[in-house]
Amino acid sequence: MTKMLTNSLTKKLRRIAAFLLIIAITIPSSGCWSRRELEDLAFVLAMGVEENDNGIKILAHIGQEGGGDMEDEEGEGALVIEGEGKTISDAFDNLFSKTNKRPYLNHLKVIVLSEELAREGIEPIMDFFRRDIRVRGNTTVMIAKEDSLEEVLEFEPELGTQPALLLEETFRYNWERSRAYKKDFFEVVTDILEEDRELFLPMVDVSEEEQLIISDTAVFRGYEMVEVLNNKQNLGLMYLRQQVRHGTLTLEVDEEEFVSLTILGTDVEITPVEVEGQLTFQIEIDQTLSITESHTEMDIDELEDLASRFIQLTVLDTINIAKKAETDFLGFGTLYRRTNRQQWSAQKWQEQFPQIEVIIDVETNIESTGQITA
Numbered sequence: 001m002t003k004m005l006t007n008s009l010t011k012k013l014r015r016i017a018a019f020l021l022i023i024a025i026t027i028p029s030s031g032c033w034s035r036r037e038l039e040d041l042a043f044v045l046a047m048g049v050e051e052n053d054n055g056i057k058i059l060a061h062i063g064q065e066g067g068g069d070m071e072d073e074e075g076e077g078a079l080v081i082e083g084e085g086k087t088i089s090d091a092f093d094n095l096f097s098k099t100n101k102r103p104y105l106n107h108l109k110v111i112v113l114s115e116e117l118a119r120e121g122i123e124p125i126m127d128f129f130r131r132d133i134r135v136r137g138n139t140t141v142m143i144a145k146e147d148s149l150e151e152v153l154e155f156e157p158e159l160g161t162q163p164a165l166l167l168e169e170t171f172r173y174n175w176e177r178s179r180a181y182k183k184d185f186f187e188v189v190t191d192i193l194e195e196d197r198e199l200f201l202p203m204v205d206v207s208e209e210e211q212l213i214i215s216d217t218a219v220f221r222g223y224e225m226v227e228v229l230n231n232k233q234n235l236g237l238m239y240l241r242q243q244v245r246h247g248t249l250t251l252e253v254d255e256e257e258f259v260s261l262t263i264l265g266t267d268v269e270i271t272p273v274e275v276e277g278q279l280t281f282q283i284e285i286d287q288t289l290s291i292t293e294s295h296t297e298m299d300i301d302e303l304e305d306l307a308s309r310f311i312q313l314t315v316l317d318t319i320n321i322a323k324k325a326e327t328d329f330l331g332f333g334t335l336y337r338r339t340n341r342q343q344w345s346a347q348k349w350q351e352q353f354p355q356i357e358v359i360i361d362v363e364t365n366i367e368s369t370g371q372i373t374a
Contacts, residue, residue, distance in 0.1 A: 040101055040102055041101055041102055041104040042060075042062045042099050042101035042102060042103050042104060043062060043063065043104050043106075043107045044060045044061065044062055044103050044104060044105050044107070044108050045061050045062065045063050045107060045108065045109050045110070045162060045164035045165070046060075046061035046108070046109060046110040046111075046112065046153060046163065046164035046167065047059070047060050047061070047105075047108060047110070047111055047112070048060075048061075048111075048112040048113075048114070048144065048149045048150070048152070048153045049088060049111070049112070049113050049114065049117060049125055050113070050114035050116065050117050050144075050149050051114070051116060051117050051120060052084065054084050054085070054086070055084065055085055055086040055087065055090070055091070056084065056085055056086070056087060056088045056090070056091045056125075057082060057083070057084050057091060058082065058083045058084075058088065058091040058092055058095065059080050059081075059082055059149065059150065059153045059154075060080065060081050060082075060083070060095055060103060061079075061080050061110075061153050061162075061163060061164050062079055062080070062081060062099070062101075062103070063079070063162045063164065080153050080154050081095055081098040081099055082095075082098065083095035083097075083098065087124065087128075088124065088125055088128045089128060092128075104134070105132060105134040105135055106134045106136070108134070108135055108136065108139050109139060109140065109164050109165070109167075109168050110139065110140045110141075110142070110164050110167045110168055111129065111135075111139055111140070111141045111142070111185065112142055112143070112144050112149060112152055112153060112167075112204070113125065113141070113142075113143055113144065113149075113201075114143075114144050114147070114149040115143055115144060115145055115146055115147075115203075115218070115225065116147070118143050118201075118218055118220075118224075118225035119224060119225045119226075120224070121222075121223045121224045122220075122223050122224075122225075123223040126188070126189070126192060126223070129185065130189055135185060136185065137184060137185055137186035138184045138185070138186070139184060139185040140167070140168055140171055140182060140183065140184055140185075141183050141184065141185055141188045141201055142167075142171070142183070142201055142202050142203065142204050143201050143202070143203045143204070143218040143225070144203070144204055144205070145203045145204065145205040145215070145216065146205070148204075148205050148206050151206040152167070152204055152205070152206060152212070155206060155210075155212060166212065167204065167212065170204075170212050170214060171202065171204075171214060174214045175243075175245070176245055176246060177245075177246055177247040177248075178235065178238050178243070178244045178245055178246060178247035178263065179214060179231070179234070179235075179247065180202045180214045180217075180234070181200070181202055181217065181234070181237060181238060181241065181243055182202065183200075183201055183202060188201070192223070194334075195333075195346035195349075196328075196333035196334045196336075196337045196344075196346065196349065197328060197329070197331055197333055197334050198219070198220055198221060198222075198327045198328050198329040199220040199223075199329065200217050200218060200219045200220060200229075200237070200329040201217070201218045201220070202214060202216075202217055202218075203215060203216040203217060203218050203228070215231060216228050216229060216230060216231070216234065217229040217233075217234045217237060219321075219322075219325060219327055219329050220327065220329070221325065221326065221327040226325050226327060227321060227325040227327070229318065229321060232314055232317070233314070233317055233318045233321055234318075235314055236314040236315040236316075236317055236318030236319070237318050237329075237330070239266065239268060239285060239311065239314070239315050240268070240270070240283070240315060240318065240319070240330050240331070241330070241331060242266075242268045244263060244266045244268075244287075245263075246262070246263055246264075247262075247263050248260050248261065248262055248263070248292065249261045249263065249289065249307060249310065249311075251306055251307060251310050253295075253296045253298060253306070256295070257295050257296040258293075258295050258296070259291065259293065259294045259295065259296050259298070259303060259306075260291075260292045260293040260294070261289040261290065261291055261292065261303075261307060261366070262289060262290045262291075262292045263287065263288075263289060264288040264289060264290055264367060265287070265288045266285065266286065266287045266288075267285070267286045267287075268283070268284070268285050268286075269282075269283075269284045270282070270283050270284075270332070270335055271284075271335075271339075272332070272335055272336045272339055272340070275357070278357050279336075279352060279355070279356050279357070280356065280357040280358065280359060281332055281335075281356060281357070281358045281359070282358075282359045282361075283315065283358060283359065283360045283361070284361050284363075285311060285312075285315070285360070285361070285362045285363070286362075286363045286365075287307070287311065287362070287363070287364050287365070288364075288365050288366075288367050289307060289364060289365070289366050289367070290366065290367055290368035291303070291366060291368065300366050303366055304364040304365065304366050305364075307362075307364040307366070308362040308363065308364045309362075311362045311364075312360050312362045315360055315362075316358070316360060318330070319358055322353075323353065323354045323356070324354075326350070326353065326354050328349070328353045332353065332356065333349050333353065336349070337349075
């Protein structure tokens, strides 16, 4: 009996040893296979999409860390290849004819759409990206202003930074300074699919001084771009979407007097209420500022009133743009839907939104004058 148990145990140990040996042999082999595959891939860091006479044109910004064997003739670690087709899928397939490597989207950081395409409608473009599982949810999406798409994708930054990485970092910096609303792919898809909100996207351009400029915001109704917010209106949007982090408010006292105030913190509450049968949104904004530069003799109380009035008018201007364009990119529909689920109707909201009223109350506290005292 003991001998039978010993033989059985020996057989099991042999099977386990054989299994471990197979794993030990397989792991290094699979590693080599993956490495060979990586050498055959062209990493797409940014992709631009626009319309042309043949249908769709794609510009793919391809790069490798440190340049590698993807360097162009000038030694830069990135290049831009083009593909055209009747659809975006067709154009993407045609990218294969422009490189001996396979375009790979898993490292895609930025999607840039032309303004012309955005005004025509981005439904087929977003359908393509939504179906491609390689596109990450945190990929930044933006609109190239007017006809600047190629300039943006082929922009050559200083110090060898790859354009796609510069775009991503530039947007992150402007978002932190409350100058631009950074939109990722997941949020874009959510805005498109949900009935209680509309899409908006930041815009990028290249200046005459050959600098990347993050300016203005593209506003959509459905899949079509219908309006553009300027920098001031964009600030109003940042307040309404509770995305103001830091930054500077420069206020004009008169033609020769200005004051610059640093934003230390903000708190925004938006509440939908019925006032005498009229749907009204009460907007309460509390902000804490400090003086960084002043060319006026106004006292603190006067400056607080000035800052409150400035933000009140800025937010109101943004709301009026939304109502006039009949597109709720402000997120009011989302708030109303959460608090009035039984009364909510997407179709009715499209009719209600342009008729809403708002009450805006801004409280400003200037915490520091920034002065050095003896």
